[in-house]
Amino acid sequence: MCRNWFVAAAVIVLYGLLSALGPGARAQQTPDTLVAGMVNGMDNHLSRVDTDGTRSGFVYDLSTEIAAEIGAKVTFRDYSDVKELIAGLQNGEIDLIAGIVAFPALQPGGVLSTPVARSGFAYATRVENFDQISNGPTPDMRVAVPQVHYERVSQALRDQVQLIPVANGPLALTSVLFGSADAAIMPETVAFSYAKTAGVAHRLQLAPSSMPATTRHVVLSQARADLLPQVNAAIERLRADGRLGHMLRRNFVEIPPPPPEVLTVGVRHFPPFQIVGEDGSFSGFGVDTFRDIAELAGLNIVFREISVDEWLEGPHAGSYDIHTQIGIEERRREVMDFTLAIERVALSIFVRKGDEEGISGLEDLAGMKVASTNASIAAKTLHKYKAIEPLLVESAPELFDRLLSGDVDAVFFSRDGSLEVIKQRGLGTQIVEITPPSVIAERAPALRFGLDSVREALNAVIPGYLISDRYQTLWNKYFAEPPFWTATRIRIAIATAVGLALLSAALGLAYIQSLRARERLSVAEETARRTSEAAIEIADQLRLSEQRLRRAQLIAKIGDWEVDEAGRSVWSEQMRNLSGLPTPEWPEGYDSYLAHVHPDDREHVNRVRQVALERKTTGEVSHRYIRPDGEERIFNSIVEFQWGAEDQLLRTTGTVQDITSQAEIEAKLRQSQKMEAIGNLTGGVAHDFNNLLAVILGNLELIGDSTSPDDIRRYSEAAIEATTRGAGLTKNLLSFARQSRLEPVLLNLNELADANEAWWISVLPEDIEVNVALAQDLWPILADVDLTHNAVLNLVLNARDAMPNGGKLTIETQNILFDADQQDLDGQIIPKGQYVLLAISDTGCGISKEDKARIFEPFFSTKPVGRGSGMGLSMVQGFMDQSGGMVKVYSELGAGTSIKLYFPAIKSPGDATDPGPDAVPIETQGGARILLVEDDANVLSVLTEILSQAGYQLQSARSGDVAFALMQRDNAFDLLVTDIKMPGQLQGTQLARQVRKTNPDMPVIFMSGYASEATVHGNGLRPEDIRLMKPVPRTALLNAVAEALARRKRGTT
Structure with a gap:
């Protein structure tokens, strides 16, 4: 009995001790689940939550890794800003924040780990201004500062520079690019991340500032403080095995160094792209082509052999700067940059002859065993198809051994490499290729982050290099099949044949041939020999020309096709690759291609072809194309017609070029140039608007202090004139940004x-x-x-x-x-x-x-x-x-x-x-009933006053939904005057359509402060509808109302 009482007492005491220690003590024993905090949209690479709930960024990666290292699960809670995030930690809503800057506000409620990253504040400036900015701050230096950092920066740099507060980091960098600021100051990691994401890192350069560096930590709540030793140990393990460094580089938290004077180029032995000789020499298609373009770009390089682990990790500071050539993948873009593509590799499916039925793409291999080689683009592609069972081997010959032995059902590998093995081993009668190739992969030089200027220098020379004889020579050297019937072999064969013929002729005709006959035979022999040599030379030139054409088409992404007068259709291999379609018969070929043209472009494409046919000219059109796999591309298509006598159509030929990348680059360039133009005008526009506001404000204040009607009228006219000028400025800016409706x-x-x-x-x-x-x-x-x-x-x-x-x-x-x-x-x-x-x-x-x-x-x-x-x-x-x-x-x-x-x-x-109706004043028609719809209360009040003073009967509504309800109760209105953009389900144009279902003759006047063409075209508006741009002058409004009512009276609505 006493013993049981003693045990019970011990349990009570132990429970009391655990309760006194709090929840942290219990968590130390079993971390179970941790709640981590994130700021939704803090920065693309620090903390991001996509619309589908997918999380990414340094905060997410580090939270997940830390939790896994200490044996805990992790869930996440989102906050709108850093202030709310810190409050959530202090009030116990979350257990930790990973990778956050050591803000003073974290104390005393937060417990900081050892630093996981360190970065300082830096000036971001245009490349051409770097030398001036790097010399240090000057009183006339204009520096843009994001609002979140303004207090800290102003304390450190007060009176040293002219600080310009802006809303956020991207706007600060935009100010620098547009020239309204000499530099922007913010944490260097944030500046680099924004610049990299926006694609302007090559135009900006970071200069150090005198502000103290910041550190990033994992911060625990007081309730989880006992986990600090485990968290610190986890950080050290992540640092030691390279995972932390990988996260820092991938998420742009670690700032890479600028380009060195001599760039280190990594080479892994991977024939024929990279070859490391026994004597330490470097060659191969990738090595030789990169050596060429580096020389053209004026770069100093040195090659170094790298291990498989270094290749898998990718180029980064402290290892090597550039890889000569590697497959372009979205996953790799997270940790490295790519130049323009140097090589395009076709990946095909190969099966045993007789097994090809029902197989046209990778999706048809579901449930099958498919062989590919280790660490290849083909293998990584297979892993995306969960229903396929991959078998990875070391070499291409082993792939086809496994296929013929029945170990696998198919092979998925490089088309060129596979065909080479099939030919060398004489397997052409046993193995079939599924055409067209399932995947076209691109290869390009890969650069570590921080080499944006190097990337741009290489991109400037790559397009010209790809069409050079030097590039074709290298490609032939490493990939082209050496022809068996070389010129030398053909000459030997011809000489042997001619010799035997001469011998036979001499023996058979020895008794009847004269010396002259033998001389004629000698002349014929020489003529035959010369003719043969000329034929050989022409064949060689034709073969080389065809090789260059195929290679140029592959690089330039151009396919060609033709249809003869009998309707026979021939498509080039590249045409099949681009379209994703087999070679069909005409006209099904054209119809099947047209069926994949984007529905919005289909009519235009067909019309261009028809016009070219009728006018006997060349037709050219750019359009969107949807491949059978659902990928949308942009093609430039050209069609030509060859005519015979009596206008007989002999042949139709055409080309299709994939210009998706070019179109995307040009679109970004056009937008960038437009924004630069607006930036040039910002200063002058702001000055003009401030002057106009000063005029308006001053005159309104004078009106309030005036009693004389003449003074009030004079001040009012001055304010109205200034407002009109402001409206003109707005209209000009909208037009400049291509957002206004343009009419001669x-x-x-x-x-x-x-x-x-x-x-x-x-x-x-x-x-x-x-x-x-x-x-x-x-x-x-x-x-x-x-x-x-x-x-x-x-x-x-x-x-x-x-x-x-x-x-x-x-x-x-x-x-x-x-x-x-x-x-x-x-x-x-x-x-x-x-x-x-x-x-x-x-x-x-x-x-x-x-x-x-x-x-x-x-x-x-x-x-x-x-x-x-x-x-x-x-x-x-x-x-x-x-x-x-x-x-x-x-x-x-x-x-x-x-x-x-x-x-x-x-x-x-x-x-x-x-x-138009504004040109001549029209007499108003008092007494008409008008339904006025405007969501802004102040604007509605002014418009109501203007129309009421003109004698019209007004019924007003603040939304299209309310107006439609009023109209259903009382349909006796003579005119609808409505804003276009309003809250609720019914916008102005939709309201007009609903009203006209029961009152088809209802005239409508549309008003809007938005001037985009999408607002005024294609929404069911009638040509006779009047559209007014806000702000609407009193005279223009009354003229428009009178004109609309007069049209209705005349029956022209």
Whole structure:
């Protein structure tokens, strides 16, 4: 009894001790499940949660690894910002935060581990400004600072630089790229991550700052403090086996060093791509091609043999800088950079003859055993198909031994390598290739992070190198099959045959042949020999030409096809690879290809072909193409028709080129150039807007203090005028960003110049003198106002950049009449007719003859990186072509440039379209009932007051849903005036469609502050509907209402 009492007492005491120690003591024994915190969207590489719930980033990786090392499971809790995350740790919602900076706010509630990473604050600046920034801060240095770091940075750098607070890191870097800041300061890891993600790391360089370095830790809550020794031990294990370093590099937490003077290129023995000779020499297709492009790019390199482990880990600081050539995979992009592709490798399926039925791709191998080689792209591809059972072997010959022995059902391997083995071993009658190849893999040099400038230098020379004879020679050396019937062997065979023929002839005709006959035979022999040699040479040249064509098509991703007059269709191998389709018969071939064209592009593709057929011309079109595996690509297709006598169609030929990568690069470049252009205008626009706001605010304050009606009217008119100018600025910016609806109107260029002269001049420095010479009685033209303005602005910006040391800019207009066709200085014809000339001339550096021939090419520029408006003269030329005019350039080096825009003149106002309802005031029709829909209360109040004062009966609603409910109860309205963008299910255009189901004659006026074409086109709007751009002047609103009601009365709605 006493013993039982003693045991019970001991249990109670032990429980009390555990309770006193708290939950941390119990967790030390069994960590079970840890709750880790993450900030959703903190940074792409630190902490990220995708829309499908997938987590990634350094915080996630480190949390998962730490938990696994100490034998615990981990779950995650998301927070909106770092402040909430730290609060969650302190109040016990979470157990740990992995990889967080040692913020002071973490104390006293957090327990810090040993550091897992260390980084300092750095200045991010443009490459061309690095030397200046690296010399240290100066009082006139403009430095952008993300808001989250502003307090800390201002304490450290107060009075040393001019600090510019911005919302976040990306905006800070954008300010640097646009030139509104000299540098941005933030943790170097964050700067590198943002720059890398945005693809601008090659344009920025990091310079150290004087601010103290920061450290990152795993931080535990007080309740889990007892786990600190286990966590520190786990960190050391992760550091020792390289996993921590891998996480740091993959997530851009560890900043790689800049390019060294001599780059180390790693080579692993992997014939024929990389070959390490017994004497330590390096060769192979990958080695030789990289040696060539490195020399063309002006790089200093040294080769070093690397181990399999080093190859698997990839290039990184402290190991080697570059791998000569490796397969491009998304997984590898996480830890290394790639240049443009150097080689494309086709991967095919091979089966025993007779087993090919029902197999067309990898998905058809489900449930089968498939052989491939270790650590190959083919093997990694197989692992993506869970239903396939892979068998990995060491060599290509072993693959086919296993296939023929029945150990596996199929082989998946490099097409070229497989065909070589099949031929060498005479297996062509036993093994069949499934065509087309299932996968086309690309190989390219791989670089460690931090070598962005090296990557760009290599990319600049790779396209030209790929079409060079040197590249073709190397490819033939390592991959082309040596022909058995070489020229020497053929000559020997011919000589032997001729000798035997001569011997037989001599023996059979010895008694009847004369010396002359033998001489004739000798001449025939020589003729045959020369003919044979010529045939051999032609065959060799043809074979080499075909090899080069196939190789060029593979590299350039071009396939070709043809259809003869009998309807027989022939597709090249590359055509089958690109389309993912077998060679079909015509017309099924065209129909099957067209069926995979994107539905939105299909009609246009068919129309281009039909027009080319009817006009007997070449048809060319770029379009989206959806492969059978669902991948969307962008193709450029060309079709040509060959005609015989009496317009008989003999043959149809065509090519298809995959331009997906080019299209993506051009789209990014266009967006980048556009943003640079807007950046050039930011300062002037901000200045103009601040002035306008000052005018509006000042006059409104004066109205509040005034009692005189005349003063109130004067102040009101000044405020209204300033508001109108502000609306004009907004419209110009929207047009500049290509977000406005563009329509030609009757336009006087003098009025355009008067209205926008200040806007154009605002982008010019003070050392450029501006002269404006406008002709009297200038003829009108028909053109888009916004595009005309943007064209002039672009030319003004070009002139500015041509006069870095100041000069003179002249803007002039003139009426021009050509009674006959004219020839300009370049030999180009200007058709006769009436023109209005708009000329922009400068006294700058001028344009060379070579550059002048290319200035209208898209993306061509003579300006340094980061300069230019982004529109380009090609856009100006496109605008003038659309306007029916011309652009002419006259330039002389050292003297300046004059760019002249010739617009077709409108002979009389009647030649132009009706300028619209705003041109002539229309008498209002008081008493009409109007349903007014506007979500903004302030705007609704103003519009209601304007229309009520005009005598209209108003019913208002704050959303389309409410308005539709009102209309269902009372349908007796004469007019609907509605905003386009509103909260709720029914937007303005949808509301109009619903209303017109029961009242089809209801006139509608649409208003919007959004000017994108998507808002006003293709949404069921009628041509007679009136659209107004906010802010809407009182007169414009009343005129539009009166016009809509008048149309209804006339029955034209």
